[in-house]
Amino acid sequence: MIDRRQMLQLVSLAALTPRQVLANSTSGFGPLQRDPQAILDLPKGFSYTVIARSGEEMSDGLLVPAMADGMAAFPAKNGMINLVCNHENYPTRPERGPFGQDSSRLAAVPSDRVYDSGEGKFPGLGGTTTIVYDPLRDATQSQFMSLMGTDVNCAGGATPWGTWLSCEEIFIGPSHANIPRERRHGYVFEVPSQSTAPTKPIPLTAMGRFEHEAAAVNPGSGVVYLSEDRHRSLLYRFLPKIPGKLAAGGRLQALAVKNRPQFDTRNWDDPQDMRMGDWLAAEWVDLEDVDSDRNDLRLRGYALGAARFARGEGLCHARGSIFFTCTIGGPDRLGQVFEYRTSPVEGSSEESANPGQLRLLAESRPDSLLHHGDNVIMSPWGDLLVCEDTSGHCQLVGIQSNGRQYPLLANTYTQSELAGICFAPDGKTLFLNIQKRGLTLAVRGPW
Numbered sequence: 001m002i003d004r005r006q007m008l009q010l011v012s013l014a015a016l017t018p019r020q021v022l023a024n025s026t027s028g029f030g031p032l033q034r035d036p037q038a039i040l041d042l043p044k045g046f047s048y049t050v051i052a053r054s055g056e057e058m059s060d061g062l063l064v065p066a067m068a069d070g071m072a073a074f075p076a077k078n079g080m081i082n083l084v085c086n087h088e089n090y091p092t093r094p095e096r097g098p099f100g101q102d103s104s105r106l107a108a109v110p111s112d113r114v115y116d117s118g119e120g121k122f123p124g125l126g127g128t129t130t131i132v133y134d135p136l137r138d139a140t141q142s143q144f145m146s147l148m149g150t151d152v153n154c155a156g157g158a159t160p161w162g163t164w165l166s167c168e169e170i171f172i173g174p175s176h177a178n179i180p181r182e183r184r185h186g187y188v189f190e191v192p193s194q195s196t197a198p199t200k201p202i203p204l205t206a207m208g209r210f211e212h213e214a215a216a217v218n219p220g221s222g223v224v225y226l227s228e229d230r231h232r233s234l235l236y237r238f239l240p241k242i243p244g245k246l247a248a249g250g251r252l253q254a255l256a257v258k259n260r261p262q263f264d265t266r267n268w269d270d271p272q273d274m275r276m277g278d279w280l281a282a283e284w285v286d287l288e289d290v291d292s293d294r295n296d297l298r299l300r301g302y303a304l305g306a307a308r309f310a311r312g313e314g315l316c317h318a319r320g321s322i323f324f325t326c327t328i329g330g331p332d333r334l335g336q337v338f339e340y341r342t343s344p345v346e347g348s349s350e351e352s353a354n355p356g357q358l359r360l361l362a363e364s365r366p367d368s369l370l371h372h373g374d375n376v377i378m379s380p381w382g383d384l385l386v387c388e389d390t391s392g393h394c395q396l397v398g399i400q401s402n403g404r405q406y407p408l409l410a411n412t413y414t415q416s417e418l419a420g421i422c423f424a425p426d427g428k429t430l431f432l433n434i435q436k437r438g439l440t441l442a443v444r445g446p447w
Helices: 004-014 018-023 105-109 297-303
Strands: 048-052 068-075 080-087 130-134 139-147 164-167 188-192 212-217 222-227 236-239 251-255 282-284 314-317 321-326 336-341 357-363 371-380 384-388 392-398 405-413 418-423 429-434 439-444
Touching: 048 139, 068 429, 068 439, 080 164, 080 418, 139 188, 164 212, 188 236, 188 392, 212 429, 222 314, 222 321, 321 371, 336 371, 357 371, 371 418, 384 429, 392 418
Parallel strands: 068 418, 212 314, 314 371
Antiparallel strands: 048 439, 068 080, 080 130, 130 139, 164 188, 212 222, 222 236, 236 251, 251 282, 282 357, 314 321, 321 336, 336 357, 371 384, 384 392, 392 405, 418 429, 429 439
8 A cells, every 4th residue: 555655755756757757766876965055966975175166366377267178187296186177168258268358368378388379369268277186185276277279178088198188179270250260270189287387289180180079098009089079970099100109190090880881870860770789890991181171071981981970979998998978879869878899909900800899888868867978987986977968957977887877966056067077096086067157076975
């Protein structure tokens, strides 16, 4: 028999959408608690500290840029942690950049440390900041611009040799009609995590010119995987001539499904094109003219047989695989999560006989907890953690090895994506950004 209390619970659940019911699940770390500060909902026993706010003055006299996106944590001197953080700013919004509304603070910056000053009027407002975080005090010790003058720096990725790959998600150049530009954009830049001043910005042109999203490095081979935020995008990899020395050049390739050229993973037209759990053998096609003035690399790669993806977003390497999200994949265009298991002979002539394998791990539907997955990492306890970039409130969703999903934290107070998810080197602190609110947070709890 159902008592009155149980009946009221059932009526309450019936009034919720399936996504809301799942969000109240007690799997993972337990149900989320409402935040009295109206910033971030967390499970019981967890807490956060705001360690950076956009618009505040930094140690170098510049302003914390808005739109914080991808981020990684690196061990630093004296027990500090260096957080290198991308900023996804367009050049038309000076109030969001580091130089002030009138760009007056640009004059104090050495010109060789600004990739594109936009004729002094429209400097690149993206780039990276470095936050020197003190874990004992749970506070920021200092913060400064570490890459300047680039545009729309999105997810990016850390390298095993201690640098950050900052990716421009824009394709623009000096010929643009409305925005003064002195340099070409659409590149990857490498930022040393231990630098104490802005790095000299050098575009890694051999890694291609396109709307880069994220990067992930296979530490065993030094191969770099790259995603692209376009409706008809490719998954790329860069085979460096010298592992760990990306500026020395290398080959750029795009993933194809073996014996199925121009394979469409998006499942837009036929939901059975990419079936959940099926492993597909992969091959890689070489790309030419990767630093073109035409924004057509993805189209030329597809013509050569490369597979097509729906807005490639976050990437991470873990357990011998590359995990990545596609924000609008699937029949409902609510997102997909893929795994690419790298070949043990990656990049060699033997790879054809022992290829890497691709499979679809998750595909969101209206009743799924995860919608529009974006930044992704592997947690210290072995679950994938995926940031949402969806309408309404966004969550950080855990995906267990059995496929079960659970909410780890949620931004229920603003319509802003979560981004920059990463852990401190000791795994005790989680860092993330609430992008449109301009906040960087350090989260602690019983992980």
